[in-house]
């Protein structure tokens with residue numbers, strides 16, 4: 624049962640005079656501009672009515688997404704926030720969350736957000752690489768990311784960071800650099816978005832002129848996987864990987880290119896699970912000379928006993944938490960199929976266990992048991 628619910632309120636493109644090459648905010652949010660106060664109240668009421676008596680629900684959050692919230696006129700920000708604050712004061716909502724750009728953060732803005740009880744500020748950073756920022760038309764350099772995040776921490780807001788991969792002039796190395804820089808500015812939350820080519824954007828024009836090549840799904844998964852590992856190992860919670868299908872994306876309609884996948888998060892987490900399973904299998908299967916190859920090993924915690932080196936392992940069981948079971952199996956069972964094909968002599972079972980999300984364990988017939996966190 625979900626403990627956390629978000630009431631999303633989209634503020635499409637309002638306040639944003641910028642021209643990021645990938646952005647058509649109207650398409651993404653599927654909403655018209657000029658959202659009114661009544662509409663906001665109705666949205667909140669509608670969502671709250673669906674959340675009544677939901678067992679186990681601990682936190683309800685009102686989240687202003689879509690454009691650059693702190694770029695809209697202060698009076699309008701205050702009018703929207705006043706509504707959210709009313710619900711927070713009444714106890715029906717516990718947190719107020721918004722997203723904005725790094726260059727729309729200053730003390731005056733933060734003082735106002737503080738006064739209305741805002742809790743979480745997400746910065747659409749996208750990249751820390753100067754060339755990528757310029758080629759993407761972001762309109763600011765990386766220095767304002769560090770300044771804005773330091774100010775957000777100084778005011779004791781929770782910080783979230785959005786990163787994109789596959790932007791113009793981007794590379795896997797630049798993406799990993801952005802993930803490492805993200806760790807340095809200490810957000811508690813992050814989102815990872817592969818770049819998607821949307822109609823009516825400058826990126827679409829570049830794509831049509833063959834001046835931009837989107838990442839393939841495989842490339843996007845491979846890079847997102849490494850970014851995900853850097854962020855989660857630093858204790859950053861990744862609240863989104865990839866656009867969700869309700870973001871109005873259809874292969875035949877709003878977008879072109881191949882990077883959008885409706886189950887992108889599962890592809891990434893399934894790929895991480897497979898990597899851990901491969902390591903664990905190496906760990907328990909005979910290497911032929913009785914040695915275990917630990918090169919490049921993930922964070923391994925031996926729970927019990929010795930590995931069954933040189934033993935004729937014929938049966939193994941992979942275990943994960945209930946939540947990660949589908950990742951362990953892989954999208955459409957791809958991990959299961961992979962291991963069945965690669966290790967035809969092995970009987971492999973898949974079970975859930977009381978492991979933490981993301982951990983994978985292997986159990987073998989002699990009782991040996993290993994976990995990769």
Ligand code: SF4
Nearest residue numbers: 639641642643646690
């Ligand atoms: S700053 Fe945000 S809303 Fe504005 S153009 Fe860029 S991505 Fe779109």
